[in-house]
């Protein structure tokens with residue numbers, strides 16, 4: 001990489017790492033700037049490491065950066081699973097059963113729903129909540145709450 005110094009000069013630097021950050025410049029680069037350091041025994045080459053943005057850097061042709069350690073921001077959290085599945089009852093037209101998505105009766109098809117949709121589905125004629133899983137225990141009280149008892 002070539003680093004542009006504040007005065008406009010450019011120097012070849014070593015890219016040590018890159019890190020994704022929030023803000024207008026999504027990447028920070030840890031570069032090693034060559035310099036000198038005076039020691040009791042004399043002067044020797046040294047490297048100063050600093051974080052810069054892509055504004056200060058120019059890629060150098062032929063330099064492979066794929067091995068540079070790269071730290072990305074964590075992605076958006078995965079969407080929670082819908083949680084509920086409504087399945088038609090075989091042989092009973094219009095009858096449905098709502099299951100917890102993890103219920104063994106929910107395997108093999110059906111429509112995945114969020115909790116509010118599952119409560120709505122239970123309010124339809126011919127719908128009931130499965131009693132083998134959490135559907136009855138969780139959704140029926142929610143349904144009763146939604147109907148505003150009292």
Ligand SMILES: [Zn+2]
Nearest residue numbers: 099103130133
């Ligand atoms: Zn079930």
